[in-house]
Amino acid sequence: METKSMSQGRKMVRVVARVKPSTDPVAQASAKSISVHKPKGDESETVSISFGAQFSGSKDSYKLDYCYEENESKGLILTKEIKPLITSVFEGKDANVIAHGARCSGKTHLIQGSEREPGIAVLTMAEMLSMAEERGDSISVSVYEVSQETVYDILHQDKRVVSVLEGAQGKIQLKGLSQVPVKSISEFQNLYFGLKKSQKVTSDPLLRSHRGVMIHVTKGNVNSGSLGRMNFLDMAGYEDSRKKNSDIAPLEIARINKSIYALQNVMYALNANESHVPYRESKLTRMLKDCLRGHNKTLLITCLPREFSQDSFYMLNLASRICLGGNRAMTNATKKSNTIARSISSSSAVQRRQTPMPVSATSNKKTLLRGSVTERKTKLNTSVSAIKGRKLFGEANDSVTCKNNSKKMESKARMTVKKEISTSKVVMNVHTSSSKEGVCSSFIVTDSQSSAVEEESLGRAFSSSTIAMEPGYSTCASFSSEVIDTTYKETSQKHEEMFSLDTYCDDASTDKVQIVGRDDDSSVVEENLTLVKEGENLDKENNSLLANETASPPLSMRLQELSNTLKSICKPSSLSSPPDKYHTALTKSQMEDVSEHSDITVEAAVSVELKTPERSMPSNIGCSPWKTFSAHSSKLKNSAVGEYLKFLNTADKEDLKKLKGIGEKRATYIVELREESPEPFKNLDDLKDIGLSEKQIKGLLRKEIGELFH
Numbered sequence: 001m002e003t004k005s006m007s008q009g010r011k012m013v014r015v016v017a018r019v020k021p022s023t024d025p026v027a028q029a030s031a032k033s034i035s036v037h038k039p040k041g042d043e044s045e046t047v048s049i050s051f052g053a054q055f056s057g058s059k060d061s062y063k064l065d066y067c068y069e070e071n072e073s074k075g076l077i078l079t080k081e082i083k084p085l086i087t088s089v090f091e092g093k094d095a096n097v098i099a100h101g102a103r104c105s106g107k108t109h110l111i112q113g114s115e116r117e118p119g120i121a122v123l124t125m126a127e128m129l130s131m132a133e134e135r136g137d138s139i140s141v142s143v144y145e146v147s148q149e150t151v152y153d154i155l156h157q158d159k160r161v162v163s164v165l166e167g168a169q170g171k172i173q174l175k176g177l178s179q180v181p182v183k184s185i186s187e188f189q190n191l192y193f194g195l196k197k198s199q200k201v202t203s204d205p206l207l208r209s210h211r212g213v214m215i216h217v218t219k220g221n222v223n224s225g226s227l228g229r230m231n232f233l234d235m236a237g238y239e240d241s242r243k244k245n246s247d248i249a250p251l252e253i254a255r256i257n258k259s260i261y262a263l264q265n266v267m268y269a270l271n272a273n274e275s276h277v278p279y280r281e282s283k284l285t286r287m288l289k290d291c292l293r294g295h296n297k298t299l300l301i302t303c304l305p306r307e308f309s310q311d312s313f314y315m316l317n318l319a320s321r322i323c324l325g326g327n328r329a330m331t332n333a334t335k336k337s338n339t340i341a342r343s344i345s346s347s348s349a350v351q352r353r354q355t356p357m358p359v360s361a362t363s364n365k366k367t368l369l370r371g372s373v374t375e376r377k378t379k380l381n382t383s384v385s386a387i388k389g390r391k392l393f394g395e396a397n398d399s400v401t402c403k404n405n406s407k408k409m410e411s412k413a414r415m416t417v418k419k420e421i422s423t424s425k426v427v428m429n430v431h432t433s434s435s436k437e438g439v440c441s442s443f444i445v446t447d448s449q450s451s452a453v454e455e456e457s458l459g460r461a462f463s464s465s466t467i468a469m470e471p472g473y474s475t476c477a478s479f480s481s482e483v484i485d486t487t488y489k490e491t492s493q494k495h496e497e498m499f500s501l502d503t504y505c506d507d508a509s510t511d512k513v514q515i516v517g518r519d520d521d522s523s524v525v526e527e528n529l530t531l532v533k534e535g536e537n538l539d540k541e542n543n544s545l546l547a548n549e550t551a552s553p554p555l556s557m558r559l560q561e562l563s564n565t566l567k568s569i570c571k572p573s574s575l576s577s578p579p580d581k582y583h584t585a586l587t588k589s590q591m592e593d594v595s596e597h598s599d600i601t602v603e604a605a606v607s608v609e610l611k612t613p614e615r616s617m618p619s620n621i622g623c624s625p626w627k628t629f630s631a632h633s634s635k636l637k638n639s640a641v642g643e644y645l646k647f648l649n650t651a652d653k654e655d656l657k658k659l660k661g662i663g664e665k666r667a668t669y670i671v672e673l674r675e676e677s678p679e680p681f682k683n684l685d686d687l688k689d690i691g692l693s694e695k696q697i698k699g700l701l702r703k704e705i706g707e708l709f710h
Ligand SMILES: Nc1ncnc2c1ncn2[C@@H]1O[C@H](COP(=O)(O)OP(=O)(O)OP(=O)(O)O)[C@@H](O)[C@H]1O
Pocket: 019, 020, 021, 101, 102, 103, 104, 105, 106, 107, 108, 109, 110, 235, 236, 237, 238, 303
């Protein structure tokens, strides 16, 4: 955790742009070219970048700390930006130079360059080698790639996988990342440029990766204490995953974009001096945690082709927010979050233009409900504001789930109920799906932190109906109601496959819920889960357990017990019986009751009127039945998670493979991790060590526990 005082009053991340020359002189002269305004020339402390006459009149001017144009050399970037960082590395700090931008925006050209025209990493190395020689220090390098949430050491001949381990004090250990001593620039170039030919990890042209070079400085000879590290990172290029003509699979684009957002979120949090920095959002940010935090400085270079492109525009937009995050005295997280939400919604006509999803007439109804719920949220929910500022660049189009066909119109809605119980926070997600004939809902109790972020996303969705329909530019699209034109059906289905785990109620006359998820090997899995039917399926499962003793892992048995307890809690006598086939569904007034009586924030976006069966919710919901339910839910969730982790820490490989989402590879890796540390899984976040994203972790638990309700 960053302490406020540590970085008070200074920016940890300096954000500059680098313009790639135009390949088309006609375009350069046209309105489609970007223009840079430097109020004090080279001495400008901030510069504005805009996109020419095409967008004049709109607010499409973005502030950054500086912008290096085509005529400004890499040598100038070295002198003005990187030399101060080199000094700090020799003083024992870490520093980072990160190039991000759209695809083909010149990132590799800038960082690595070519043998004929070396990039800034090579220029920096030359500078550091000469400093090290003067001081009698040593230099060594590591080169890594991050692809599909896995880190590879590419100086190792077998492209070894690097384990990102977190020590007791949160110190990151990159186990398996080799450091090769370098004495001359030609040695370094042989190493760096030689990789291109023989050791590129991503030999699959459909996979993309982030590539980093870490230059380590060691005091005196190699065995003496280490000083600082200079880390150059050439990020994979951003690309809108809805592009139809991309040579990269949408899933891969989405994965890359997700890790770009994760890094941007970290940059923003660092610059805005937030108390929580979301390092755990991706493997890349986890591995670089030590390099990025504390007194370490980062130079973020946004690479921009001179010609306008939508993807570059988007990257610039986000870079500018990171930059502004550091300039503003942001003492009020709510203010910040509001500003961001506003600027996302108003930032440009282009964003809206890019959003081809028509809003169906059914969505009109959500405005009413949204209005009232949002208002209530403003009134009640002040405690979550600090969390809200955090998630700047969400999964955007990465989590859009859309579905439409001519026969059945579906819509989804998600409500998030947040409640604080004594010291621990419990977040209960109420997933509601409705179809023409009815409604189904399910409760899922999840950990407070991640769900609070979801809640934030949802909040933004309410604030603007336009934004709710803009998957490319809002973090909220995934949680709002989506109804799209059939022409986008194909795209939306891909999204659906990619970004699980959502619940559909296809047909209100059945009691089936379809869960679309992704298994260990990234193939799409679909399951039809029957919603709770008074223990019928549990009995079936119990019988089969008795019949076949080897059929179920012990975890299932333990979770089964928890499930039974949960079911007994779910049937308090004060509640009238639920409708035949579905779980609890709350009406709007019930939701308001909930908020009014128990310090709970309720948010909802509903695109068709919820024809909730009339049922009595206790009006004194703040009193004991609700509290009892919440407390038990919390305990149950913790126990279930505890059991799950215990199982991961103890079960043998064969048993591990019985878990959803754990295949041969992951089971082997878990067993290996246990050899390194006897209890590698202390909390759910530790599952990221086996290559699972936060969403996947939730999905696995949901499935494992949902299974009990068969
Ligand atoms: N400043 C520059 N001057 C001349 N050519 C450039 C410049 N920057 C980039 N290029 C050329 O543009 C092309 C794309 O550049 P580069 O490979 O560096 O892009 P990238 O952003 O790293 O791409 P990706 O997103 O695929 O990783 C290359 O052919 C490169 O030589």
